[in-house]
Amino acid sequence: MSIDLLTRPKCSECPIRHRAVCSRCDEDELLQLEVIKSYKSFAAGDQIMWRGDELTYVASVVKGVATLSKTMEDGRVQMVGLLLPSDFIGRPDRRTIDFDVVAATDVTLCCFARKPFDKLLDTVPHVSQRLMEIALDELDAARDWMVLLGRKTAREKIATFVEMMVRRQHVGGLGLDKHPLVLPLTRDEISNYLGLTLETVSRQLNALKKEGVLRFNDRRRFEVIDMQALHAATGDDADGGVLS
């Protein structure tokens, strides 16, 4: 991990300005955030926070992909969140964190020291409102994921995951514009996200490839050839999925 004291871009030029925890702030409020913010960078594979750690700062993901996961005593792992740019790490009012945060790719965080940030919540309603919104959105997402984990087949899980990658990368998530898209996770990490084994992930991805739904350049870069078929495989709704 490296602290980038020098590279602290202006908030006004921030790529996640319109979606992150600061999205509702006016110029004045941004200045208050600017004072307590600092950038931190992590290389792919770095542990960002350990379960049980003192939570010294909260942060927004500026660039890259990070994972939240929980490990059972015997080593089974379940990923409980995937953080893409503009997503938020940490919760106010709680001193420790209850899962591991790991950089899946190279990651840049915009960090706020927790104590001043907590104080700021009381004085800047635009931040606390937005934070509430983010928390509730994450809760909705978690509940959708519960449906996937509890009820979907391996094939449906994979298709849902790929479709989600397409959607989030399109909407200005990563730096990449569209084709070719990228899987920011290894097969093993995907399996932990979907509640499968890495072998099953591999088999299902290759099945979609053989059926002509996906095309792979290398293991990580891919294109969707048949969006219709991909959506049909998610089990999400019977019709063509026109209503986004």
Add this chain to the structure above:
Amino acid sequence: MSIDLLTRPKCSECPIRHRAVCSRCDEDELLQLEVIKSYKSFAAGDQIMWRGDELTYVASVVKGVATLSKTMEDGRVQMVGLLLPSDFIGRPDRRTIDFDVVAATDVTLCCFARKPFDKLLDTVPHVSQRLMEIALDELDAARDWMVLLGRKTAREKIATFVEMMVRRQHVGGLGLDKHPLVLPLTRDEISNYLGLTLETVSRQLNALKKEGVLRFNDRRRFEVIDMQALHAATGDDADGGVLS
């Protein structure tokens, strides 16, 4: 559903006073809530809200048990939340609800009309703070449930569920003090909560019975004979589980 305009108990005598969305309010603030609140009762089996419904009010569960669930196009169901007394239904700033809410037992709700409640959020920080806390707690719970759904075996799922029932009923949840405890859900509902089939739920419950971990009076009332063994079966941590 029936609206109980007459039976509107004083907040100060409310059984969920110390844990619900109002728990941080002082006397003044309680009065503000009192004005916009009304009690509604539902019989077991009643639908409280339908997915997609206009969300005209938000509410706290005062008595009984309600379920949140999502249904896939082909009928598969996944429960995404179990609401016990003091739990909260609805979210501010969103007009519709994205899952079905059903009364599992007879239920009494303390309802707040959504619009005045939203306004109140801006003026009464003790409510919005508590609401944030509740949302974040639910997010934590949802993430724990993701581990259960994605990684636990049928046996572990059942044991975890039973242990959760014990814990929540002990802490003054339902009206019942301890033994005998009650399963507020049918086998079918439990299966939807745990991502299993009802047959598997039945088999696993009977397995725990045969092993002398649980004893059943009727289908719903039970006692835990061997708490240690129950916890060991959850897969949650290797040690005795002394640290709550």
Add this chain to the structure above:
DNA sequence: CGCACGGTTGACGATATTCAAAGGCTGTGG
């Protein structure tokens, strides 16, 4: 060049689902 890591593929097996039938409560009506 060769090692290491991630990924693929195959054979086999286990866990949970599916399908089917029968066994109890509970409540209602005769």
Add this chain to the structure above:
DNA sequence: CCACAGCCTTTGAATATCGTCAACCGTGCG
């Protein structure tokens, strides 16, 4: 009070999906 209907639950047998184990491949890096 008993009989019957309906629902929930139990139990069994067969099946399927996914996991496990193991070998192999390919790509990138030292």
